Amino acid sequence: MPTAANEEARAKDRVKASIEQAEQIFTEKNLRFTELRRKVFEEIASTQESVGAYEVLDRLARKGTRLAPISVYRALDALLEAGVVHRLESKNAYFASRRPQGRNGRRPMFLSCEQCGHVFETDGEDIFVAIDTAAHEAKFTPRVKFVEVSGTCQACAGRAKD
Numbered sequence: 001m002p003t004a005a006n007e008e009a010r011a012k013d014r015v016k017a018s019i020e021q022a023e024q025i026f027t028e029k030n031l032r033f034t035e036l037r038r039k040v041f042e043e044i045a046s047t048q049e050s051v052g053a054y055e056v057l058d059r060l061a062r063k064g065t066r067l068a069p070i071s072v073y074r075a076l077d078a079l080l081e082a083g084v085v086h087r088l089e090s091k092n093a094y095f096a097s098r099r100p101q102g103r104n105g106r107r108p109m110f111l112s113c114e115q116c117g118h119v120f121e122t123d124g125e126d127i128f129v130a131i132d133t134a135a136h137e138a139k140f141t142p143r144v145k146f147v148e149v150s151g152t153c154q155a156c157a158g159r160a161k162d
Protein backbone atom coordinates (compact mmCIF):
# COMPACT_ATOMS: atom_id res chain seq x y z
CA MET A 1 0.00 0.00 0.00
CA PRO A 2 1.48 3.35 -0.92
CA THR A 3 1.45 5.72 2.01
CA ALA A 4 1.45 9.51 1.89
CA ALA A 5 5.03 9.50 3.19
CA ASN A 6 6.09 7.10 0.43
CA GLU A 7 4.41 9.25 -2.18
CA GLU A 8 6.22 12.28 -0.87
CA ALA A 9 9.58 10.50 -0.88
CA ARG A 10 8.98 9.35 -4.45
CA ALA A 11 8.03 12.88 -5.52
CA LYS A 12 11.23 14.20 -3.95
CA ASP A 13 13.30 11.59 -5.79
CA ARG A 14 11.60 12.55 -9.04
CA VAL A 15 12.41 16.23 -8.54
CA LYS A 16 15.99 15.37 -7.60
CA ALA A 17 16.38 13.26 -10.74
CA SER A 18 14.91 16.06 -12.87
CA ILE A 19 17.36 18.56 -11.41
CA GLU A 20 20.29 16.22 -12.07
CA GLN A 21 19.13 15.72 -15.64
CA ALA A 22 18.71 19.47 -16.16
CA GLU A 23 22.19 20.09 -14.81
CA GLN A 24 23.61 17.50 -17.18
CA ILE A 25 21.86 19.12 -20.16
CA PHE A 26 23.20 22.54 -19.19
CA THR A 27 26.71 21.08 -18.99
CA GLU A 28 26.33 19.33 -22.37
CA LYS A 29 25.24 22.60 -23.94
CA ASN A 30 28.01 24.58 -22.27
CA LEU A 31 25.51 26.64 -20.31
CA ARG A 32 25.77 27.51 -16.65
CA PHE A 33 23.26 25.94 -14.29
CA THR A 34 23.47 28.76 -11.76
CA GLU A 35 22.01 28.61 -8.24
CA LEU A 36 19.13 30.85 -9.36
CA ARG A 37 18.36 28.72 -12.43
CA ARG A 38 18.42 25.63 -10.22
CA LYS A 39 15.99 27.19 -7.73
CA VAL A 40 13.59 28.32 -10.45
CA PHE A 41 13.79 24.93 -12.16
CA GLU A 42 13.15 23.12 -8.85
CA GLU A 43 9.91 25.06 -8.33
CA ILE A 44 8.72 24.14 -11.82
CA ALA A 45 9.86 20.52 -11.63
CA SER A 46 8.16 20.00 -8.26
CA THR A 47 4.72 20.13 -9.82
CA GLN A 48 3.12 18.39 -12.79
CA GLU A 49 1.11 21.50 -13.50
CA SER A 50 2.26 24.55 -15.37
CA VAL A 51 3.28 27.55 -13.25
CA GLY A 52 3.45 31.22 -14.11
CA ALA A 53 6.54 33.35 -13.53
CA TYR A 54 4.88 35.23 -10.67
CA GLU A 55 3.91 31.99 -8.97
CA VAL A 56 7.56 30.92 -9.11
CA LEU A 57 8.45 34.29 -7.62
CA ASP A 58 5.91 33.84 -4.79
CA ARG A 59 6.99 30.31 -3.99
CA LEU A 60 10.65 31.31 -3.79
CA ALA A 61 9.74 34.34 -1.64
CA ARG A 62 7.94 32.04 0.81
CA LYS A 63 11.17 30.04 1.08
CA GLY A 64 13.11 33.22 1.80
CA THR A 65 14.50 33.90 -1.68
CA ARG A 66 13.24 37.31 -2.74
CA LEU A 67 13.91 38.12 -6.37
CA ALA A 68 13.04 40.79 -8.88
CA PRO A 69 10.67 39.56 -11.62
CA ILE A 70 13.34 40.26 -14.23
CA SER A 71 15.69 37.78 -12.51
CA VAL A 72 13.06 35.07 -12.67
CA TYR A 73 12.32 35.85 -16.33
CA ARG A 74 16.04 35.66 -17.17
CA ALA A 75 16.34 32.32 -15.39
CA LEU A 76 13.23 31.07 -17.22
CA ASP A 77 14.71 32.16 -20.56
CA ALA A 78 17.87 30.19 -19.81
CA LEU A 79 15.82 27.12 -18.84
CA LEU A 80 13.75 27.44 -22.03
CA GLU A 81 16.87 27.81 -24.14
CA ALA A 82 18.35 24.66 -22.64
CA GLY A 83 15.05 22.87 -23.35
CA VAL A 84 14.52 21.69 -19.77
CA VAL A 85 11.28 23.65 -19.42
CA HIS A 86 8.58 24.47 -21.95
CA ARG A 87 6.16 27.36 -22.05
CA LEU A 88 2.43 26.88 -22.52
CA GLU A 89 1.41 29.81 -24.70
CA SER A 90 -2.27 29.53 -23.84
CA LYS A 91 -1.57 30.06 -20.14
CA ASN A 92 1.75 31.89 -20.30
CA ALA A 93 3.02 29.31 -17.83
CA TYR A 94 5.98 26.99 -17.64
CA PHE A 95 6.37 23.28 -17.00
CA ALA A 96 9.35 20.94 -16.72
CA SER A 97 10.09 18.85 -19.74
CA ARG A 98 9.72 15.16 -18.99
CA ARG A 99 11.71 14.28 -22.08
CA PRO A 100 14.06 17.18 -22.75
CA GLN A 101 14.45 18.15 -26.39
CA GLY A 102 17.18 16.84 -28.55
CA ARG A 103 17.28 13.45 -26.91
CA ASN A 104 15.58 11.52 -29.68
CA GLY A 105 15.21 14.34 -32.20
CA ARG A 106 11.42 14.07 -32.18
CA ARG A 107 9.38 17.07 -31.13
CA PRO A 108 6.81 16.74 -28.36
CA MET A 109 3.15 17.64 -28.30
CA PHE A 110 1.87 19.06 -25.01
CA LEU A 111 -1.43 17.91 -23.57
CA SER A 112 -2.82 20.33 -21.02
CA CYS A 113 -5.70 19.15 -18.79
CA GLU A 114 -8.31 21.85 -18.31
CA GLN A 115 -9.58 20.19 -15.09
CA CYS A 116 -6.48 19.48 -13.00
CA GLY A 117 -3.91 21.60 -14.82
CA HIS A 118 -1.45 18.73 -15.35
CA VAL A 119 0.64 18.91 -18.48
CA PHE A 120 1.60 15.73 -20.31
CA GLU A 121 3.99 15.23 -23.21
CA THR A 122 3.60 12.89 -26.09
CA ASP A 123 5.34 12.40 -29.42
CA GLY A 124 4.13 15.10 -31.81
CA GLU A 125 6.61 14.59 -34.65
CA ASP A 126 3.98 13.40 -37.15
CA ILE A 127 1.94 16.55 -36.49
CA PHE A 128 4.96 18.81 -36.98
CA VAL A 129 5.70 17.07 -40.28
CA ALA A 130 2.06 17.51 -41.37
CA ILE A 131 2.15 21.23 -40.47
CA ASP A 132 5.46 21.74 -42.29
CA THR A 133 4.19 19.94 -45.40
CA ALA A 134 0.89 21.85 -45.54
CA ALA A 135 2.63 25.18 -44.93
CA HIS A 136 5.30 24.56 -47.58
CA GLU A 137 2.62 23.59 -50.08
CA ALA A 138 1.09 27.02 -49.38
CA LYS A 139 4.56 28.55 -50.03
CA PHE A 140 4.76 29.48 -46.37
CA THR A 141 7.68 28.99 -44.00
CA PRO A 142 6.31 27.81 -40.67
CA ARG A 143 7.91 28.57 -37.34
CA VAL A 144 6.25 25.99 -35.13
CA LYS A 145 8.06 25.26 -31.92
CA PHE A 146 5.41 23.20 -30.22
CA VAL A 147 1.89 21.94 -30.48
CA GLU A 148 -0.41 22.40 -27.53
CA VAL A 149 -3.69 20.57 -27.00
CA SER A 150 -6.19 21.36 -24.22
CA GLY A 151 -8.59 18.73 -22.97
CA THR A 152 -9.22 16.22 -20.20
CA CYS A 153 -6.67 13.77 -18.82
CA GLN A 154 -7.43 10.13 -18.12
CA ALA A 155 -7.69 10.64 -14.35
CA CYS A 156 -10.13 13.54 -14.68
CA ALA A 157 -12.16 11.73 -17.34
CA GLY A 158 -12.43 8.77 -14.92
CA ARG A 159 -13.57 11.05 -12.08
CA ALA A 160 -16.27 12.60 -14.26
CA LYS A 161 -17.86 9.15 -14.72
CA ASP A 162 -18.12 8.37 -10.98
Ligand SMILES: [Zn+2]
Pocket residue numbers: 113114115116117118152153154155156157
Ligand atom coordinates in the same frame (compact mmCIF):
# COMPACT_ATOMS: atom_id res chain seq x y z
ZN1 LIG B 1 -6.74 16.17 -15.37
